[in-house]
Amino acid sequence: MGNHCTRIPCCKKVCSCICCCNRRNKTQARSQKGSYFIKGKVHPVSRMEKWEEKITEANSHGKILVVNFKASWCLPSKTILPIYQELASTYTSMIFVTIDVEELAEFSHEWNVDATPTVVFLKDGRQMxxxxGGDAAELQKKTAAAANLLLRQS
Incomplete structure (x- = not known):
């Protein structure tokens, strides 16, 4: 039988699958923490000042802010990262940021982040x-839908 994560879980069930809920993989994920980095058009947010900067930028330019709440030890967070980076490069009319739920735990809690990854799409500061979860196809679908909304509004 699997184990529940002691942190924000990537899945909300007890599982024995190979994911960060498995104690062995959580240890491996933590040991690889240094290799979990962001590049390209994805902006890491580790301070509230950076959050304010990005949300102000999005609001003042009429852009959608895409926020990826992730955890460095969470395998699904790591799995969707390349897709998230690709989407950021493709949809330049949107602003893509990542927030580590452990670095900004209280802020993540305010956004009702109960599992990682959680991706939130904001327009004018409101969740749209x-x-x-780490469903790459659904992430691509929701991002395309948000981009289409921007096109219809312009």
Missing amino acids: DKLV
Whole structure:
């Protein structure tokens, strides 16, 4: 039988699958923490000042802010990262950021992040959509839908 994560779980069930809920993989994920980095057009947010900067930028330019709440030890967070980076490069009319739930734990809690990854789509500072979990196809679908909304509004 699997184990529940002691942190924000990537899945909300007891499982024995190979994911960060498995104690062995959590240890491996933590040991690889240094290799979990962001590049390209994805902006890491580790301070509230950076959050304020990005949300102000999005609001003042009429852009959608895509927020990926992730955990460095969470395998699904790591799995969707390349897709998230690709989406950021493709949809330049949106602003993509990542927030580590451990670095900004209270802030993540305010956004009702109960699992990682959680991707929130914001327009004018308000949530317009949300994806919980590492479903790459659904992330691509929701991002395309948000981009289409921007096109219809312009």
